[in-house]
Amino acid sequence: MSAAPVTGAGALVPAEVLRARAYLLRTVEPPNRDLTILVGRYGPVEAADRLRRGAVPDGLLRAAAARRTNDLAEADLAAAAAAGARLLVPEDPEWPAWPFSALAVAESRDHAPPVALWARGPGNAAALAERSVTIVGSRAATRYGLQTAAEFGSVLAERGVTIVSGAAFGIDAAAHRGALSVGGPTVAVLACGPDRVYPAAHEVLIERIAATGLVLSEYPPGTVPGRLRFLVRNRLLAAYGNGCVVVEAGARSGTRRTASDTEALRRPLMAVPGPITSAMSVGCHELVRTRRAELVGRPEDVLDTVGRLGIDLATPPQGERRPTDAVGAEARAVHDALHARSARSPAQLGEAAGLPPDAVRAALTELEDHGLAEYHQGLWQRPARRRGA
Amino acid sequence: MSAAPVTGAGALVPAEVLRARAYLLRTVEPPNRDLTILVGRYGPVEAADRLRRGAVPDGLLRAAAARRTNDLAEADLAAAAAAGARLLVPEDPEWPAWPFSALAVAESRDHAPPVALWARGPGNAAALAERSVTIVGSRAATRYGLQTAAEFGSVLAERGVTIVSGAAFGIDAAAHRGALSVGGPTVAVLACGPDRVYPAAHEVLIERIAATGLVLSEYPPGTVPGRLRFLVRNRLLAAYGNGCVVVEAGARSGTRRTASDTEALRRPLMAVPGPITSAMSVGCHELVRTRRAELVGRPEDVLDTVGRLGIDLATPPQGERRPTDAVGAEARAVHDALHARSARSPAQLGEAAGLPPDAVRAALTELEDHGLAEYHQGLWQRPARRRGA
Secondary structure, three states: OOOOOOOOHHHHOOHHHHHHHHHHHHHOOOOOHHHHHHHHHHHHHHHHHHHHHOOOOHHHHHHHOOOOOOOOHHHHHHHHHHOOEEEEOOOOOOOOHHHHHHHHHOOOHHHOOOOOEEEEOOOOHHHHHHOEEEEEOOOOOOHHHHHHHHHHHHHHHHOOOEEEEOOOOOHHHHHHHHHHHOOOOEEEEOOOOOOOOOOHHHHHHHHHHHHHOEEEEOOOOOOOOOHHHHHHHHHHHHHHOOOEEEOOOOOOOOHHHHHHHHHHOOOOEEEOOOOOOOHHHHHHHHHHHOOOOEEOOOHHHHHHHHHHHHHOOOOOOOOOOOHHHHOOHHHHHHHHHOOOOOOEOHHHHHHHHOOOHHHHHHHHHHHHHOOOOEEEOOEEEOOOOOOOO | OOOOOOOOHHHHOOHHHHHHHHHHHHHOOOOOHHHHHHHHHHHHHHHHHHHHHOOOOHHHHHHHOOOOOOOOHHHHHHHHHHOOEEEEOOOOOOOOHHHHHHHHHOOOHHHOOOOOEEEEOOOOHHHHHHOEEEEEOOOOOOHHHHHHHHHHHHHHHHOOOEEEEOOOOOHHHHHHHHHHHOOOOEEEEOOOOOOOOOOHHHHHHHHHHHHHOEEEEOOOOOOOOOHHHHHHHHHHHHHHOOOEEEOOOOOOOOHHHHHHHHHHOOOOEEEOOOOOOOHHHHHHHHHHHOOOOEEOOOHHHHHHHHHHHHHOOOOOOOOOOOHHHHOOHHHHHHHHHOOOOOOEOHHHHHHHHOOOHHHHHHHHHHHHHOOOOEEEOOEEEOOOOOOOO
16 A cells, blocks of 8 residues: 555645655654754755765764664655654645744754654644643642643633643643633644554544644654653643643652753743642742742733743744744844834843843844844834735 | 839830830821931930920921820830830830831831830840741631641741731731741731730730730820721831741732832742632732742742841841941842852842842942951852951
8 A cells, every 4th residue: 555645735845855754753763963954954855865875974873773774754654644644844834843943943952853743633733833832730630730721721722822732641631621622722742653642541532632633743653652752752842832831740740841841942931830738739839939930820821921922923924934044043032032013122132032132232133134123212123024015 | 103114125225215206106107207317317305305396397297296295105105014015116125126227228108117116025026036037918818828827837937937927817817826836936016006906806816926925016005906007017017027928818918018018128028829719829829920929839938038138147236236327228238138158249139139230339349348248259248247256
């Protein structure tokens, strides 16, 4: 059986690109910054060729050693298609380029962007990411935590915000269910292959998400999740949402990784408080107390926090190159903090972007040179979009 | 009956000073910044004489018009003595000069320091203030709030921290009771005369506080509390503690005033989170969310927060002039932020004192000139106390 690869708008993407990225996805366990660099330099097709031939740097060669010569791309595309999944690639207009740009500029090797993503569901990955919030928390959640996650999920989804989570027991599932309960958008990012569900007990939940929203994964068909893959997956949860809300977390919760990923990607991190007598709120309180997370007591607080940092920004037109491709990482961070409809001071931008004053000044000059920032009476904003269009 | 004024260490204070301050306390409704200025300029005895004669600025004259010519000082001292209360005055070694210095330098007219305080109980007001935390919150507290206030009160009191509150229903009473339950120090500041208790239902509680700790008030014998007096009293709660913890507060809680007083006096403000479903935690969450208060989830967090800002400082030897009397308000604020046992950077001091860098530099120079700050490798601290003593 040689099923044609199922893609969404991906009909525009050459089949060789899909095959190359499917090969890379299986061959090099993510995340791998060397692979990002290779693909960035040669494009996916030549990068895959080079990897197959062994013409890549030593580190990458070692990382790919076990799987390099066994090209399962066609089989993976076919197996995914059989499971109703398509391969999303950066060349596809549906690729969530804007959210993942944070992974591209992140400095840690742990935050390399995905080479591609397997996707199931009618949702458009780029459009769903535009107004989105990641909600995570403890698997061993309390009734209070479950109710809170469901409430945040439903109220935010009602307002058109995509609820992003990991489909795990506890908080994750409650957040997804909250969104589904109001017919709202929700996206699950899994740590297994697109033909699997995990946890198995959530098969119905995950199928409902796939039926209306989107189920994403960067692991090839057949992959089972493992501890490392959950950790690796968490960077995608952190990157895909415009901000991340921790609903319940114990003192040593696995949620800590998603929280630190969110910080590393300079997305707003939020935490819901709870009774100080609840062990499941200790992690949330610690995040707030140490000023890593902002306290959110109502769904509206999430809109307020995330809105300030970009939820009301229009996503760049899909399928075009990003306008900020030509500027440096610091300029991109400042651009991220610029608003289209209101002007901000360099001090505000520095605070939002986490940059010192001189870096902000340099970034603003660079952005202005590229027509990406406009100056009005001491304040800066994005130039009006579609001017004259 | 002409009872001799009952004072603690106040035997050292001339009777005419006690009489003068008792007169001023009854004659001018606190707070009154003009009265502070008058007493600062002429001393209490001449200030009282001038007020009696009407030789004071118009504003003060108007404020004192109703009571100026009716000197009840002797009667008040006698009535207070009959109720077991003494008059604490700034000339007394027991006067909590250090905590009240925040009122002296505060800019708002609402934060004028008390002219004197009526006191009942064996506690030494200055010594009890040294390591102290104010705990306040809603009168309509939930069971969760009451348990939390009692736990914070008892755990902190066990560690020798004085629990300061207003003896009101709800959070106040629970905090006092927590301290009493472990035989720990506690201070109530009331908004009525020293011969009264309010609320009446807390007579037993207030008597227990007076039996072991201290009950303070700036209102003359016979005074009943009123809405304005509760608000005015709150500045004393804010000033007396090294920091203030809000345990529960509704969206429009009266606790807001104590919170804003705490901020105005640059004391650390803390808030205990609770379930987001509880209306009584909304005010606490808002304080944390807006970064006015630091979240405290455990009594240890209070020690951590307050300790950073001065709880581990020794109080200046009682009865001496304060060493910072010779320097300006900003230098005093920076001195407040200096530690004796660890050095801090100018940036840390600026943050703690709420001053910009150039003001911090000027203040440090001034403090160094007066031997009140020492410089070591870019960091500043207080000079070692009792050097060579």
